């Protein structure tokens with residue numbers, strides 16, 4: 608048995624995991640969580656009636672084009688945080704996202720969790736993702752991050768985008784009505800809202816998304832792109 612030492616990483620992980628296990632705080636993270644990661648974005652300008660829709664984990668042919676179609680129907684723009692390996696497998700679907708004027712962000716190449724991999728492996732995976740997806744936006748998979756990673760990420764990315772409302776669309780124990788209620792009960796001016804263009808989320812998203820967009824339109828929200836999500840390093 609070895610020496611006694613405080614494992615900063617493990618303490619940090621336990622503490623943050625405890626917070627995000629609570630539904631209420633997982634859906635809309637408390638200020639203390641946001642303060643832990645200076646330089647990241649959770650909510651955009653609150654003096655404008657705009658919200659920022661985001662879709663993680665695609666592109667996949669079964670879901671992403673349908674999401675784009677629904678967004679177009681409601682004249683909404685959104686930012687897609689793409690997994691590099693999915694772009695490699697489905698470059699045409701990635702192109703569809705771009706051709707429809709949507710934004711894109713880096714979500715690593717292999718959907719790596721920051722807390723389960725050494726920094727070297729994690730940042731290499733992000734770089735690999737960049738070769739498929741040259742964007743200035745980044746979102747860490749599962750929201751896992753260390754505060755001390757932020758300055759390093761900011762050398763490459765203009766914005767590290769977290770969230771103000773998590774739709775819980777990936778939860779099979781919830782209904783599409785639950786997902787709808789989660790979003791409409793928590794949305795506010797400047798909200799960054801997380802959905803998933805994934806097979807896992809689609810059973811709920813298919814029905815919830817049109818209703819959510821209808822609600823947001825009626826409530827007078829503009830659904831805008833996050834600046835920096837054009838697929839070119841210089842955008």
Ligand SMILES: [Zn+2]
Pocket residue numbers: 663664714718747748749
């Ligand atoms: Zn993800």
